[in-house]
Amino acid sequence: MKNKIRNINAKIISFLFILLGLTRRVKKKALRGDFILSIYFHSPEGVLFEFCIKWLKKHGFHFLSEEDILAIANNSIPFPQGGVILTVDDGWLSNEKNVIAIAEKHKVPVTIFIATHAIEQGNYWWPYVAKAQELRMGFPSIAELKSLPNKEREKILTKIKTQVTLERQALTLKQLKKAANSAHINIGAHTVYHPILTNCEDEEAYLEIKESKDQIESWLNIKVHSFAYPNGDYSKREIEYLKQLDFFSAYTTEPNYLTRESLKKIYQLPRFCIYEDVSKQEAICRMTGIWQQFFKGS
Known part of the structure; x- marks a missing residue:
């Protein structure tokens, strides 16, 4: 009910x-080339995702690939008028x-940033915690776990996973391979x-990045050069x-426009x-950055 009221407001x-x-x-500024709209999703409904694409097309935007972004950053091609890049995190x-x-x-x-363990095992860690919270099992919340040193978080997660079972929520390897064969899908790393x-400690952080890249490259026989930071x-x-x-590029969750300076x-x-x-x-207000100007962090 609380979320419903929030969405109505x-x-x-x-x-x-x-x-x-x-x-x-904002649209006027973007179409004259002041900035690129950089937009990301997690697990959108098809109706919403398609609406966003249609709205952007209708209003004169054109879609950029990860290769385009790198070429613009390297001044190999001009900074575009009405450019937009779409990315998706996790691999749901x-x-x-x-x-x-x-x-x-x-x-x-579209670039999809993949967390490789979920592709192998079927699930991400935070739905286990959400389920444990729903069942009132006495474990820390997702927010609390995010604040802990990684090794402590992993110990608690190990306990939760022995008591909670979930249906698969991540792409299968077969689906990932099929997606990677699309001319329109680029796969990036997400730890x-x-x-x-x-x-994470130094070695943990390094291996999270390296092993995700190595695994994707091994699975798909491609080179992975783009990355998205979990949780930003x-x-x-x-x-x-x-x-x-x-890696040639990395994406944050900082809500801002992609400008010549930020590139x-x-x-x-x-x-x-x-x-x-x-x-x-x-969605329109979020894509154009209007929402974030007034409601930072929401």
Whole structure:
């Protein structure tokens, strides 16, 4: 009920933002080449994902691939007018139908950042915690676990997983291989276990990045050069590891526009998040960065 009320209020606020012309002003700036819209999803419904693509196309935007972003950053091609890049984090099972198939239908490039352990074992760690919370099993919350040193978090998760079972929630390896064969899908790395990297010890953090890259390259027979930080958390240490491991770019969860200036920090690229259950009006305001200007961190 609380989430329903929140979404109704957000829809009304977003409608007012659109009515006041705020999104129109952003669109005007983007279409003249002031910035690129950098947008990411997790596990969107197909209706929402397709709506976002259609809205962007209708309003004159064109879609950029990861290769395009690197070429723009390297000044190999001009900074675009009306550019937008779409990325998706984690590699959820629903992505096959709701992201990959729709991207192929509209011939739109999308990069999916994969957490490799979930592809192998079927699930990410936080749904186990959410289920334990639902069953009132007395374990720490997701937020509490995110604040712990990684080794402590892993110990608690091991206990939770002995008491909680889940149906598969991540793409299978077969589905991942099929997606990687699409001309419109690029696969990037998102660590092995999806930890908070800044809570990891040096060797843990390094191996989370390296082994995810190695595994994807082995599975798909491709080179992986793009990365997304789990939860958006990173430090100078993680950037240095990415450079050592031959990554060319990395994406944060910093809600901002992708400008000529921000492209100079190729391992700290910003993105606007579109959450799963938002209204179409809120999605428009989030894609254009209007929502984040007024409600930072939400």
